[in-house]
Amino acid sequence: MPAALSVDLRQRIMAAYEAKEGSQRQLAERFKVSLSFIRDLRRHHRETGTVQPKPHGGGAVAKLGKEQLPIVEALVTAQPDALLEELCERFARATGVEVSVSTMQRTVCKLKLSVKKNTDCL
Structure with missing residues (x-):
C-alpha cells in the first residue's frame, strides 16, 4: 500500500477547493490525485477539522509470536x-x-x- 499523501498537498487541495478554484474533478486533475481522494479528503476535513492522514491501521497478527x-x-x-x-x-x-x-x-x-x-x- 502506498504511503499517505503529504499534509502540504492536502492543505493545498483544501485551500484550492475553499477558494473555489475549480470543481472536485478539476482539482483532482490539477493535483494529479483521484476524484475519490478529493471526496474523502473533504469528508475527513468536515468530520475532523484536519487534513492529517489517519494513523496506520496495523496489519495481520502473526500466529507465531516470540513465545512460540x-x-x-x-x-x-x-x-x-x-x-x-x-x-x-x-x-x-x-x-x-x-x-x-x-x-x-x-x-x-x-x-x-x-x-x-x-x-x-x-
Missing part, C-alpha cells in the same frame, strides 16, 4: 529431518494452534535452522 519460537526450535532440534508438514502437525498438537507450511518455513528461517529430509534411510 522455542517450541518450534525444540521440534526441529528433536527431529531435524522432519518435513515442514510434520512440524506443523506436531506444533498443532503441542500448542493447539494450526499454522501453514509457509508460516512454519518463515519461522524456521527466522530461527536460522535447517530442515532437511534424511536420505540415508532409503
Whole structure:
C-alpha cells in the first residue's frame, strides 16, 4: 500500500477547493490525485477539522509470536529431518494452534535452522 499523501498537498487541495478554484474533478486533475481522494479528503476535513492522514491501521497478527519460537526450535532440534508438514502437525498438537507450511518455513528461517529430509534411510 502506498504511503499517505503529504499534509502540504492536502492543505493545498483544501485551500484550492475553499477558494473555489475549480470543481472536485478539476482539482483532482490539477493535483494529479483521484476524484475519490478529493471526496474523502473533504469528508475527513468536515468530520475532523484536519487534513492529517489517519494513523496506520496495523496489519495481520502473526500466529507465531516470540513465545512460540522455542517450541518450534525444540521440534526441529528433536527431529531435524522432519518435513515442514510434520512440524506443523506436531506444533498443532503441542500448542493447539494450526499454522501453514509457509508460516512454519518463515519461522524456521527466522530461527536460522535447517530442515532437511534424511536420505540415508532409503
